[in-house]
Amino acid sequence: MVFKVNQQMVVDALKKCMDPEVPLSVVDLGLIYGVDISDKNDVNIKMTMTTRGCPLHDTLVKDVKKYLGKIDGIGDINVEIVWDPPWTPERMSPEAKDKIYGKKTLRFSIDLEKSKLTKLGSVLQQPDGSLALMNEQNQGFMVNDALIEFWKMCDGTKTINELIDTFSAKLNMQRSDVEKEVVELVQQMLEANLLKAEN
The missing domain is CATH 1.10.10.1150 (Coenzyme PQQ synthesis protein D (PqqD))
Structure with missing residues (x-):
């Protein structure tokens, strides 16, 4: 019986793949646009980058393939980089936004008019x-x-x-x-x- 790779396994593996520039996973950054798993456990990933021409583009793709390759029974891994729709910070998870913008957001509740x-x-x-x-x-x-x-x-x-x-x-x-x-x-x-x- 062929072991079936499922979506959760793929997402869990991708959560271990950290962006080299910030200590956040490609999942938390909202870079993963799609995950497709075939009957043969071949995985097609659609992902984007925060900016075009990102110098760490190749590194990130290699890391995605490396972590997905650790899943038992996985077949071929294909990573397609897409630019539509363009990435925006709104795609990040709440936890990622806290880490990225922690120094810019108001950690303390202050009222400019009253405090x-x-x-x-x-x-x-x-x-x-x-x-x-x-x-x-x-x-x-x-x-x-x-x-x-x-x-x-x-x-x-x-x-x-x-x-x-x-x-x-x-x-x-x-x-x-x-x-x-x-x-x-x-x-x-x-x-x-x-x-x-x-x-």
Whole structure:
């Protein structure tokens, strides 16, 4: 009796095939568009790449074939690269999106209109003259003068929007040019326990 390879076996094998550029499988990235298994256990995979001309194109195809080749009873393996429909980040699994965009998404719930930031920790001058911010757990974070200036502004009286306005004025830059960076900075400082946010 011929052992039948099924869809789940193929998907499980593909989940072990990681994209060389990011620590995510081709399944989680949404690169697999189709899996077809014949009566003879031949497997045809339709997959795409995140970008055309990807330098790791051949490596990824080889890895897919390598992991599928470990399935007992599998026949011929064919991998077809397709570009229609084009890949978009929306094809990624929720877990993949968290890993890819974790540093860009709001890990902490903050409201730009309502959340007021209060600085935590202290400024420490290093022996070489450089400055660091120390949190209450005595963990040090290297910073520049602009970051310390922003941290000092967080006295619990200003909303994040007000801080963005003040900071952009100090830097003599448009608000739109600094808003994204400030929000990311706030997230990093919250994570480092250098700020606390209160609504």
